[in-house]
Each structure stands twice: as C-alpha cells, then as structure tokens.
Amino acid sequence: xxxxxxxxxxxxxxxxxxxxxxxxxxxxxxxxxxxxxxxxxxxxxxxxxxxxxxxxxxxxxxxxxxxxxxxxxxxxxxxxxxxxxxxxxxxxxxxxxxxxxxxxxxxxxxxxxxxxxxxxxxxxxxxxxxxxxxxxxxxxxxxxxxxxxxxxxxxxxxxxxxxxxxxxxxxxxxxxxxxxxxxxxxxxxxxxxxxxxxxxxxxxxxxxxxxxxxxxxxxxxxxxxxxxxxxxxxxxxxxxxxxxxxxxxxxxxxxxxxxxxxxxxxxxxxxxxxxxxxxxxxxxxxxxxxxxxxxxxxxxxxxxxxxxxxxxxxxxxxxxxxxxxxxxxxxxxxxxxxxxxxxxxxxxxxx
Amino acid sequence: xxxxxxxxxxxxxxxxxxxxxxxxxxxxxxxxxxxxxxxxxxxxxxxxxxxxxxxxxxxxxxxxxxxxxxxxxxxxxxxxxxxxxxxxxxxxxxxxxxxxxxxxxxxxxxxxxxxxxxxxxxxxxxxxxxxxxxxxxxxxxxxxxxxxxxxxxxxxxxxxxxxxxxxxxxxxxxxxxxxxxxxxxxxxxxxxxxxxxxxxxxxxxxxxxxxxxxxxxxxxxxxxxxxxxxxxxxxxxxxxxxxxxxxxxxxxxxxxxxxxxxxxxxxxxxxxxxxxxxxxxxxxxxxx
Numbered sequence: 001x002x003x004x005x006x007x008x009x010x011x012x013x014x015x016x017x018x019x020x021x022x023x024x025x026x027x028x029x030x031x032x033x034x035x036x037x038x039x040x041x042x043x044x045x046x047x048x049x050x051x052x053x054x055x056x057x058x059x060x061x062x063x064x065x066x067x068x069x070x071x072x073x074x075x076x077x078x079x080x081x082x083x084x085x086x087x088x089x090x091x092x093x094x095x096x097x098x099x100x101x102x103x104x105x106x107x108x109x110x111x112x113x114x115x116x117x118x119x120x121x122x123x124x125x126x127x128x129x130x131x132x133x134x135x136x137x138x139x140x141x142x143x144x145x146x147x148x149x150x151x152x153x154x155x156x157x158x159x160x161x162x163x164x165x166x167x168x169x170x171x172x173x174x175x176x177x178x179x180x181x182x183x184x185x186x187x188x189x190x191x192x193x194x195x196x197x198x199x200x201x202x203x204x205x206x207x208x209x210x211x212x213x214x215x216x217x218x219x220x221x222x223x224x225x226x227x228x229x230x231x232x233x234x235x236x237x238x239x240x241x242x243x244x245x246x247x248x249x250x251x252x253x254x255x256x257x258x259x260x261x262x263x264x265x266x267x268x269x270x271x272x273x274x275x276x277x278x279x280x281x282x283x284x285x286x287x288x289x290x291x292x293x294x295x296x297x298x299x300x301x302x303x304x305x306x307x308x309x310x311x312x313x314x315x316x317x318x319x320x321x322x323x324x325x326x327x328x329x330x331x332x333x334x335x336x337x338x339x340x341x342x343x344x345x346x347x348x349x350x351x
Numbered sequence: 352x353x354x355x356x357x358x359x360x361x362x363x364x365x366x367x368x369x370x371x372x373x374x375x376x377x378x379x380x381x382x383x384x385x386x387x388x389x390x391x392x393x394x395x396x397x398x399x400x401x402x403x404x405x406x407x408x409x410x411x412x413x414x415x416x417x418x419x420x421x422x423x424x425x426x427x428x429x430x431x432x433x434x435x436x437x438x439x440x441x442x443x444x445x446x447x448x449x450x451x452x453x454x455x456x457x458x459x460x461x462x463x464x465x466x467x468x469x470x471x472x473x474x475x476x477x478x479x480x481x482x483x484x485x486x487x488x489x490x491x492x493x494x495x496x497x498x499x500x501x502x503x504x505x506x507x508x509x510x511x512x513x514x515x516x517x518x519x520x521x522x523x524x525x526x527x528x529x530x531x532x533x534x535x536x537x538x539x540x541x542x543x544x545x546x547x548x549x550x551x552x553x554x555x556x557x558x559x560x561x562x563x564x565x566x567x568x569x570x571x572x573x574x575x576x577x578x579x580x581x582x583x584x585x586x587x588x589x590x591x592x593x594x595x596x597x598x599x600x601x602x603x604x605x606x607x608x609x610x611x612x613x614x615x616x617x618x619x620x621x622x623x624x625x626x627x628x629x630x631x632x633x634x635x636x637x638x639x
Contacts, residue, residue, distance in 0.1 A: 115623050116626055118626075130574045130619060133574075137613055244570075285464070289462065290461070292457025292460070293454070295451070295454030
C-alpha cells in the first residue's frame with residue numbers, strides 16, 4: 001500500500017512523441033540561451049527577471065498545480081536561499097552554497113509539510129501565508145541577538161549574462177523534474193489527490209507523504225533560485241529578502257498562465273513581468289491596489305488561466321467540425337457538468 | 352502577574368476580532384483573508400472620529416459597526432456569492448474565496464494607503480494609569496477590554512437566545528441540513544458574513560485605543576484571528592474566547608520575556624502545536 005506514492009524510475013519507455021517533445025524543448029532552451037548574446041542593458045535585466053519568475057512559478061506549479069493547494073511560501077524559501085548564500089559566502093565556495101541553500105530550504109519544507117499537510121488544505125494555505133513573516137521575525141531577532149548588522153553583504157562578482165544562464169539552467173531542471181514527476185507514479189497519485197482526496201486515500205495512496213515530497217521539491221527549487229540571485233542584490237536584509245510580494249506575484253503569474261500544463265506559468269510570466277514593470281514605473285504608489293485587481297480579474301474572468309482559455313477555444317472549434325477525437329466524451333462530460341450545476345443552482349434558489 | 356493581567360486584557364480584545372472571523376469562516380464558510388484590512392479600516396475610522404470630534408472613541412463604534420456591516424454585506428453579495436454558486440465542491444470554493452479575498456485585501460490596502468497614507472497612526476485616549484493588584488496598567492486597555500466583554504457577551508446571548516442566532520448556528524453545523532428546515536442559507540450566510548465584518552471592525556476600533564496601527568499590519572491581524580479560530584475550533588464560540596486568552600498570554604509572555612518582535616512567532620508555535628496535537632481545535636468536533 002505504501003509503495004504507491006514512492007517515485008519510481010520511469011514507468012514505461014519514453015515514446016517517440018515524448019522524444020520529439022524533449023528535443024523541441026531542448027532546442028527552445030538553447031535558443032533562449034542566446035538571449036544575453038543579442039540583448040544587453042535593460043532588455044537583459046528584464047529577461048533575467050522573466051527567467052527567474054519562470055523558475056519560481058513553474059516550481060510553484062509542481063506542488064500547487066496538481067494538488068490545488070495555494071502555496072504562499074515562495075518568499076520564505078527564496079529568502080532562505082539568499083540568506084544561506086549571504087551567511088556562508090566567506091566560509092564556503094559559492095557553488096556549494098547554492099546546493100546548501102537547496103538543502104536548507106528542503107529541510108524547512110519537511111518540517112512545515114509534516115506539520116500542515118496532514119490536515120485540511122486551508123490550514124496549509126494560512127500557514128504558508130505567514131511563513132515568510134515568521135522567518136523574517138526570527139532572522140531579525142537572531143541578528144539582533146548575535147549582534148551583527150541588520151543586513152549582510154554578498155560580494156562576489158557576477159555578470160548579468162551569468163545570472164541569466166544560471167537561472168535558465170535551473171528552469172530547465174525544474175521543467176525536467178516536472179516532466180519526470182508527471183509521468184511517474186507520484187505524479188499520478190498527486191493528480192488523484194487534486195481531484196478527490198477521499199478517493200486517493202481509498203486507493204491506498206499515502207496522501208500526506210506524496211504531498212510532502214512534492215512540497216519539498218518545489219520549495220528547494222525556490223531556495224536555489226534565491227541563492228542564485230543573492231549576489232545580484234549585493235546586500236541582503238530581512239525586510240527585502242522576505243518581501244511577501246514575491247509569493248503573491250508568483251501565484252498570480254502561475255494562475256494567469258494556467259495550472260493544467262507544465263508550460264502554463266511561462267505564458268503568465270512573460271506578460272505579467274512586462275505589465276508589472278510598466279505599472280511600477282507609471283503608478284508606483286498604486287502597486288498594491290493593482291495587484292489586488294489582478295487577483296480579482298484572474299478569479300472572475302479567467303479562472304483556468306490562459307492555457308485553459310486557449311484549450312477552450314481549441315475544443316470548441318474541434319467540436320464544431322466534429323473531427324477531434326474524444327469529442328463525444330467531452331460533450332458528455334460538459335453536459336454532466338451543466339446538469340450538476342443546474343441542480344446546484346436550483347438547490348441554492350430553493351433554500 | 353504583569354503578564355497574566357496584560358495577557359488577559361489583550362486576549363479579551365482579541366476575542367472580539369476573532370469572533371468576527373469565526374462568523375465568516377464558521378458560518379458563512381468563507382476563509383476571509385481580507386479580515387485584517389476590515390480591522391485596520393475600523394481602527395483608522397475610530398482614529399479619524401477621535402481626531403475630528405474629541406468624543407470618546409467608544410462612540411465611534413456605533414458608526415463603524417453599521418458601516419462595516421453594509422460594506423461586508425455588499426462584498427458578500429457582489430463578489431463572494433457568485434463564487435459560492437459557481438463552486439462545484441467545497442475545496443474549489445475555498446481556493447476561489449482565498450484568491451478573491453486576497454484581491455479584496457490588496458485593494459483595501461491600496462485604498463487605505465491613498466486615504467490615510469503609510470504612516471503609523473495612534474492617538475492618546477485615557478492614557479492615565481489604573482492600579483490593579485498594586486501594578487499600574489493603562490486605563491485605555493481596561494476600558495477596551497470591558498467594552499469587548501460587553502460586546503462578546505451580547506453576541507453570545509444573541510446567538511444562543513434568538514431565532515436568528517439559532518439559524519446561524521444551524522448553518523454553521525450543516526448548511527444543507529439547515530436548508531431542509533427552511534432556513535434561507537444564502538441569506539443567513541450573507542448575514543453572518545456582514546455581522547462578522549461589523550464585529551471585526553469594532554475589534555479594530557477597540558484595539559486602536561492602545562495599539563499603534565499602520566496599513567501593512569492587516570495581514571498580521573488576519574493571521575492572529577485565524578490562529579485563534581483554528582486553535583479554538585471552527586464553529587465554536589466558546590473555543591474562540593478561550594483561544595483568544597491563550598494567544599493573549601502567549602504573546603505577552605514572549606514579548607516581555609524574549610523579544611517584542613517575536614509575537615507572530617509565538618502565534619505560529621501555537622498554531623503548529625494545534626495542528627500536530629489536535630487539528631480540530633480545543634472545542635472542535637473531530638470529523639472523519
């Protein structure tokens with residue numbers, strides 16, 4: 001019973017179609033890797049933030065996509081990654097620190113996951129919401145007790161293209177891990193959990209363990225991303241490193257793109273980073289207000305994200321021409337859904 | 352002794368704020384993450400009232416409560432109810448309402464920032480000492496505590512002695528069964544949500560008598576209220592009151608003995624303990 005949730009090596013052979021997709025993706029990554037050779041200055045800075053948020057939003061999706069648990073802890077793990085680098089920069093070589101950041105993030109995720117993921121999803125959301133603030137308070141207090149300054153300097157020299165390539169490599173790794181999980185037993189277990197947790201338990205899935213494993217993977221990636229960009233910021237202090245807006249932006253980007261596909265967040269990250277850049281230049285005092293408007297727009301206008309929107313249009317066209325495979329199934333599914341909706345609507349009218 | 356009394360006074364005021372969230376989450380089943388912003392709005396309005404009229408801030412509550420009631424009722428009808436109707440399951444509704452109330456919370460922060468600015472606001476009302484067991488305490492804390500006790504007591508009696516209160520409690524136990532005994536669930540939920548908002552805003556008004564506020568603190572109060580509600584058990588008023596005092600003591604103890612910057616950490620340790628030991632809360636019913 002317990003071995004259901006254990007990730008095993010790839011279950012089936014990789015099909016020709018999957019080889020093709022892998023090759024296409026690898027090609028796209030190589031093309032993306034050429035960006036710093038073409039662009040410089042401001043355009044490159046924007047590209048670095050796009051890659052960083054792609055890595056963060058996609059790793060967020062690894063856990064929150066299949067389980068539907070909105071994790072608001074990205075900022076906490078991102079900040080921890082930064083602090084690991086800032087704290088150890090004089091003692092340990094930098095590449096080891098990046099690895100260590102992943103391990104520290106993973107360790108915290110294990111503790112948080114074990115405490116909160118065994119019970120209802122709402123508690124996890126609440127806990128993750130305050131996690132950044134909690135770690136920030138503890139860090140501030142520790143620095144106060146240890147008598148160090150309120151911030152730490154990270155003084156190693158890295159050029160902007162270097163950050164871009166490191167983050168791109170991380171993004172590629174996130175995608176690869178996400179793809180591998182998607183076809184493993186673990187990914188299958190998570191999709192069942194996301195659909196109906198009760199069913200998952202009755203199938204003999206150790207739901208808590210599956211959720212914790214995924215949360216740990218997802219959080220470790222966020223920490224590594226923090227570790228990579230720490231030298232870019234130069235000076236790390238609690239208020240900046242644990243700024244909660246990182247968590248919210250990551251959630252918005254991933255939801256805007258759509259959580260049904262691994263590449264969904266990418267579709268959200270690119271327009272949102274550009275939009276946010278525009279907003280912070282044009283309306284620097286109204287950013288919070290506009291962030292709220294973005295949240296509401298996503299919930300009420302595009303609940304399934306851009307990928308959901310695109311697929312909807314695709315399906316509708318397929319249904320009209322009647323040629324797409326499985327059209328009957330979708331029609332059946334849709335009518336079952338609408339009957340259920342209608343029933344519910346009637347119920348809520350009557351009461 | 353200090354810690355016990357200050358914790359008691361703080362806990363009493365927290366109870367009022369947490370009761371508001373309890374009504375919204377326990378009865379209307381909406382995890383309202385904009386709760387803290389309503390509290391801040393209540394605190395700021397009280398500040399405004401006091402600065403403008405110089406009358407006792409307690410009078411401000413009579414304006415703050417109805418205003419917040421109407422505002423929260425409108426929020427429920429316009430923004431939340433469509434989500435309730437759209438949701439295919441409780442889990443989907445929770446995700447949607449968390450995201451939507453997040454949006455509302457950010458928008459409120461933005462609006463409050465434009466109206467009041469980003470500074471810390473506080474005012475001095477009844478800042479004279481009062482002696483309890485030979486130790487001195489701020490009179491404003493004691494007055495706020497007494498007001499909170501009166502309001503909590505009134506709410507408790509209303510919930511337990513009136514027909515409308517009974518309907519609220521029925522919906523809290525089981526919304527679909529409540530519908531079967533001809534309770535208008537949609538209207539009762541809206542009432543509970545609006546009432547919860549009013550109670551939270553009054554809690555903010557009372558807290559503003561002795562705490563300093565700024566706009567960004569909303570999230571912290573949301574978290575405190577959530578910790579109290581979960582610690583006490585969702586849907587149980589007695590639990591909420593007991594949990595408020597526990598949090599009041601824990602925070603005061605940590606603030607006096609270790610560091611005032613660690614109050615949220617104290618709340619979180621409580622939260623962790625509850626989740627590990629008794630996830631249904633002190634007075635909660637264990638579900639299968």
